[in-house]
Amino acid sequence: MKVLITGGLGFIGRIVTAKLLDNGHSVRIIDNLSEQIHGVLPVFEASWQSDPRVEIVRGDVTDEQQLARAVSDIDAVAHLAAETGTGQSMYQISRYNLVNSQGTAHLLQALIGRRESPISKLVLASSRSIYGEGAYQCGHCADGRHQVPASRSAAQLSAAKWEPECDQCGTPLTSVPTAEDSVPRPASIYAATKLAQEDLVRIFSESTGVATTSLRFQNVYGEGQSLNNPYTGILSIFSTRLRRGLRLPIFEDGLESRDFIHVDDIARAIVMAIEAPTTGYKVFNVGSGVATSVLALAGLLAARFGMADTTDVTGQFRLGDIRHCTADMSRIGTELGFRPAITLQQGLDRFVEWVAAQPLPEDGLSRAESELRKHGLMGAKH
Numbered sequence: 027m028k029v030l031i032t033g034g035l036g037f038i039g040r041i042v043t044a045k046l047l048d049n050g051h052s053v054r055i056i057d058n059l060s061e062q063i064h065g066v067l068p069v070f071e072a073s074w075q076s077d078p079r080v081e082i083v084r085g086d087v088t089d090e091q092q093l094a095r096a097v098s099d100i101d102a103v104a105h106l107a108a109e110t111g112t113g114q115s116m117y118q119i120s121r122y123n124l125v126n127s128q129g130t131a132h133l134l135q136a137l138i139g140r141r142e143s144p145i146s147k148l149v150l151a152s153s154r155s156i157y158g159e160g161a162y163q164c165g166h167c168a169d170g171r172h173q174v175p176a177s178r179s180a181a182q183l184s185a186a187k188w189e190p191e192c193d194q195c196g197t198p199l200t201s202v203p204t205a206e207d208s209v210p211r212p213a214s215i216y217a218a219t220k221l222a223q224e225d226l227v228r229i230f231s232e233s234t235g236v237a238t239t240s241l242r243f244q245n246v247y248g249e250g251q252s253l254n255n256p257y258t259g260i261l262s263i264f265s266t267r268l269r270r271g272l273r274l275p276i277f278e279d280g281l282e283s284r285d286f287i288h289v290d291d292i293a294r295a296i297v298m299a300i301e302a303p304t305t306g307y308k309v310f311n312v313g314s315g316v317a318t319s320v321l322a323l324a325g326l327l328a329a330r331f332g333m334a335d336t337t338d339v340t341g342q343f344r345l346g347d348i349r350h351c352t353a354d355m356s357r358i359g360t361e362l363g364f365r366p367a368i369t370l371q372q373g374l375d376r377f378v379e380w381v382a383a384q385p386l387p388e389d390g391l392s393r394a395e396s397e398l399r400k401h402g403l404m405g406a407k408h
């Protein structure tokens with residue numbers, strides 16, 4: 027198969043490319059080498075850099091003509107190109123919509139031009155962010171009902187009421203794994219654009235019959251994640267601070283949690299989705315199914331740098347952040363046979379070994395946070 031990967035020079039796209047080549051496919055990449063991600067002088071290292079089966083087009087998904095040329099002779103598409111910073115999306119609304127929503131529309135427009143010889147599979151890199159807070163249960167009402175609470179308000183967060191509250195009795199809720207049929211409730215502009223992408227590809231699939239899969243990734247980490255981008259990638263940001271001997275500021279009370287999945291597992295899921303003989307429109311969660319608090323994660327990372335007592339729990343918060351999330355991994359296990367293979371401990375070992383061999387980047391965290399403050403998107407508990 028010849029597979030087009032938009033954003034194929036990014037963190038996830040590079041590993042997907044390697045895996046597709048291993049499986050005997052050829053790849054065309056379209057990527058604009060965004061400066062925020064790749065730096066002013068883009069460099070990337072990949073085993074396949076001079077492989078004749080890989081064609082790299084420096085192009086932009088906001089350019090419909092470039093996409094029309096890029097899809098002309100391909101068999102499948104993995105759509106990964108996107109702006110990915112949750113906090114940044116809250117004040118760069120037009121840019122996030124242009125690249126993520128309109129970029130997807132341009133891709134589908136290009137694929138409409140292939141109606142006579144349709145592609146066999148479209149895979150979208152979606153995100154767990156579309157759920158917003160995702161699924162919770164109330165211990166007090168004890169009715170077993172799952173609810174998807176609204177985003178936490180500035181007033182609630184200022185009062186250090188970190189946990190989402192029951193819509194019936196106001197009791198703090200308990201997070202449970204979120205399944206694919208949970209009601210979407212995006213809490214950030216980034217999340218809204220990822221949901222828009224899903225709606226676009228779903229309707230495209232239903233109207234054209236092109237087999238399409240949206241994969242909702244949890245927090246992806248691992249070797250190759252941009253160390254330049256201060257707007258996303260908690261492990262990259264923290265590792266730069268640790269290497270610079272700086273402390274790690276932890277939002278809220280540090281007990282907010284995420285589901286971390288290694289990039290190698292994510293890339294494997296994408297390739298499985300491309301190759302699987304599925305029909306129609308499918309949606310799958312891709313995560314580890316394990317919740318890890320940010321404080322625990324910081325401790326695990328610092329220990330690998332031989333450092334102890336490096337965290338400051340600040341009580342600060344960002345509007346648009348969710349409190350907890352864990353994937354319910356049942357569906358992808360049953361229908362695609364996918365199970366994550368790399369534990370967080372193993373993945374962190376690999377990540378830290380890779381980071382230690384990289385040039386030491388600037389610490390951009392203060393810049394990213396001051397932008398959020400300027401836009402009134404960061405606060406602190408009273």
Ligand SMILES: NC(=O)c1ccc[n+]([C@@H]2O[C@H](COP(=O)([O-])OP(=O)(O)OC[C@H]3O[C@@H](n4cnc5c(N)ncnc54)[C@H](O)[C@@H]3O)[C@@H](O)[C@H]2O)c1
Nearest residue numbers: 033035036037038057058059060086087107108151243246
């Ligand atoms: N990394 C995560 O934790 C995570 C979680 C959920 C979903 N995702 C999704 O996975 C996909 C890939 O994420 P990633 O972590 O590899 O991000 P990344 O930033 O490392 O890679 C994105 C790539 O897209 C390219 N790009 C950006 N704007 C473009 C444009 N206008 N035209 C062409 N190329 C453009 C960039 O240059 C970059 O190479 C994204 O769609 C993202 O929303 C990632």
